[in-house]
Amino acid sequence: MENYKNNKFEITPEEALIDGLSLISQKLHDFIDGKRTNIQPVSELLLRLTMPREKTSVNSEDIFMAVEQITSILESMIERRNSGLN
Numbered sequence: 001m002e003n004y005k006n007n008k009f010e011i012t013p014e015e016a017l018i019d020g021l022s023l024i025s026q027k028l029h030d031f032i033d034g035k036r037t038n039i040q041p042v043s044e045l046l047l048r049l050t051m052p053r054e055k056t057s058v059n060s061e062d063i064f065m066a067v068e069q070i071t072s073i074l075e076s077m078i079e080r081r082n083s084g085l086n
Contacts (some may be wrong), residue, residue, distance in 0.1 A: 010060075011060045012060065013058055013059055013060050013062075013063060016060040016063040016064060016067075017045065017047075017058075017063055019037065019067075020047060020063050020064070020066070020067035021040065021043045021044060021047060023045060023067055023071060024043040024046060024067060024070050024071060024074070025039050025040055025043045027070075027071050027074040027078075028042060028043060030074075030078055031074055031077060031081075036072055044072050047063075047066055047067065047070065050066035050069050050070055051063070051066050
C-alpha cells in the first residue's frame with residue numbers, strides 16, 4: 001500500500017486528449033439540447049484551435065488547459081442561453 005502512495009500517477013498526452021475530447025463533446029451535446037449528431041469532429045477542431053502553436057510537442061498540461069478554456073466558454077454559452085437574456 002505504501003508503494004502505491006509513493007508512485008505518481010502520470011497521464012499521457014494521448015489519454016488527456018481522449019478525456020478532453022470526451023468532455024468537450026459532452027458540453028457541446030448539452031449546448032445543442034441533446035440532439036443526435038456527431039459532434040466529435042467539432043470537439044477535435046475546437047481543441048486543435050485552442051492548443052499552443054509555438055510548441056513542437058504537446059504535453060498533458062497543455063491539453064488540460066485547452067479543454068478548460070473550451071468547457072468554460074461552452075458553460076457560459078449554456079448559462080446565457082438558459083437565462084433568457086438573448
